[in-house]
Amino acid sequence: MPSKNDLLKFRNEINDVDKKIVQLLAKRKKLVLNIAKSKIKNNQPIRDIQREKYLLEKLTDLAKKNNLDSNYIIRLFQLIIEESVLTQKEILKKSRNDKNINSPTFSFLGPKGSYSQIATLKYAEKHFERYIENACLNFEEVVKSVECKKSDYAILPIENSCSGFINEVLNILKKTKLFIIGEINIPINHxxxxxxxxxxxxxxxxxxxxxxxxxxxxxxxxxxxxxxxxxxxxxxxxxxxxxxxxxxxxxxxxxxxxxxxxxxxxxxxxANKKKNITRFIFLARKFATISSTEKTKLTLILNIKKVSKELDKILLILKNKKIIVKKLTSQNIHKKLCKETFYIDIQGNISSPLMQEIIQKIQKITHFVKILGCYPIENTAQILK
Incomplete structure (x- = not known):
């Protein structure tokens, strides 16, 4: 029969073991926190049932080798795993709450690694501390996600220095109620x-x-x-x-x-040209508010009859008012009606009295004028260096 001194010794040893168990559990929790951060960063699920099953099987085998009851080990580690899962879920919840505070959502043609995602990254990092990405299957889905308020901004490639304007995007701009609020030029290296x-x-x-x-x-x-x-x-x-x-x-x-x-x-x-650049535009539900001192661009859509001199009259107004035309492109909309849709970028601010006067004059010449947006001009010269 053990003496009192022996009993005290055993209890002290057990205390040391218990202390080590607590310290190891604390160490395990730190690793769980790192795992949770990695899963959030890489968009991986919190729970991995297959891994849990494999872990319990290995621990059961280890228990048998050390003369421990397998059910006891299973119950013990099920409790530890549940605690681990709850910890990770709390971190995920906090991360989502933090991200959603002043974190706009950007929709782009995905998945990750697309040129649209690269453009989104460069634009968003310029204007926001944090943002959320939403990869879409096609351009229509990109725009609809913002129209339906699932996202805050849509990004679309509008033109390329090698292949010109992207007709699919021009058609979308004709129909959407969104406004262009910004642009960015991205060098493309295919x-x-x-x-x-x-x-x-x-x-x-x-x-x-x-x-x-x-x-x-x-x-x-x-x-x-x-x-x-x-x-x-x-x-x-x-x-x-x-x-x-x-x-x-x-x-x-x-x-x-x-x-x-x-x-x-x-x-x-x-690419066919050495300097291959794609211009991306950013769209939102509201018109951008821009300072009168900022260098801005205005994008318009006009429906003009081919046989008339409407376009000449519009360009003459812009020339007389010393307005710089940055871009001009057209699309046939109805051969029988001999009409074309013109997309025109002009330098100026929609809030200025001069630009208001010009818009009114253009409206008198052609019955269809759509203002797509007024936004800061991207400095292409810096991209081309």
Missing amino acids: CLLGIKKIELSQIQSIYSHPQPFKQCSNFIKQFPNWKIQYTNSTADAMKKITEYKIQNNVALGSEIGGKIYGLKVLYKNL
């Missing part, structure tokens, strides 16, 4: 991206959005045997290459996107 380094002669299929194919048409024409595969976005193309794992298939997209999807750059700078 790359061939693959699972591993291969020769051009080994390529069978190439995946991308229709726009990069237009912008790199001179390069693509050299390989008539390549099968062209159209996707919703450049990032979608890269995602497919990663998922299909066919070494002879490649994607046409950005180097940044290639890194996200773990693809290797086969060739760079494939």
Whole structure:
């Protein structure tokens, strides 16, 4: 029978073990906090049932080897795991609440790694401390998410220095009730991206959005045997290459996107022009309020008859008032009616009396005038350096 001294000794040893258990649980909790942050950053689910099952199986085996009751170990670690899950859920909840405070949502053509997402990143970081991203399947969905108040801003590529204006986006602008509130110019470096380094002669299929194919048409024409595969976005193309794992298939997209999807750059700078730039516009539900001292641009849509001299009259008004025309493009809207839709960017501020006067004069010439927005001018010269 143990003496009182022996009993005290055993109890002290148990106290030391219990202390170590508490310290190890504290250490475990710190690791749980780091895991939670990683899951939030990478948008991963909090609970992993398969991992929990595997963990309990391993601990059960370990318990048997150490002559411990398996049910006891299972109950103990189920409690520890539940505590871990609750801790992670609390951190996730706090993170969401923090993000939603003054954090606008930006909708763009996704998934992540697309040029639209790159443009969103550069624009949002200029204007906001925090923001939320919403990747969409197509341009229509991008705009509708803002119209339906699911997002605050929509980003659309409107023109490219190689392929010109994007007709699909111009058609959307004609219909939407959103307003352009900003723009950003992004240098575009189209790359061939693959699972591993291969020769051009080994390529069978190439995946991308229709726009990069237009912008790199001179390069693509050299390989008539390549099968062209159209996707919703450049990032979608890269995602497919990663998922299909066919070494002879490649994607046409950005180097940044290639890194996200773990693809290797086969060739760079494939656009028809050396300086390939895409202008992206940002749209919101409300008209932008801009200082009168800021250099601004006004975008209008006009419906004009082809046979008339309406366009000449409008351009003459702008010339007489010394208004700079930044961009002018047109689309046929009805051949029988001989009408065209004109998109025109002019330098000026909608709030100025001069611009109000000019708008009134234009309205008298053509019955349809839509003001798409008034917003700060992006300095393209800095991009081209």
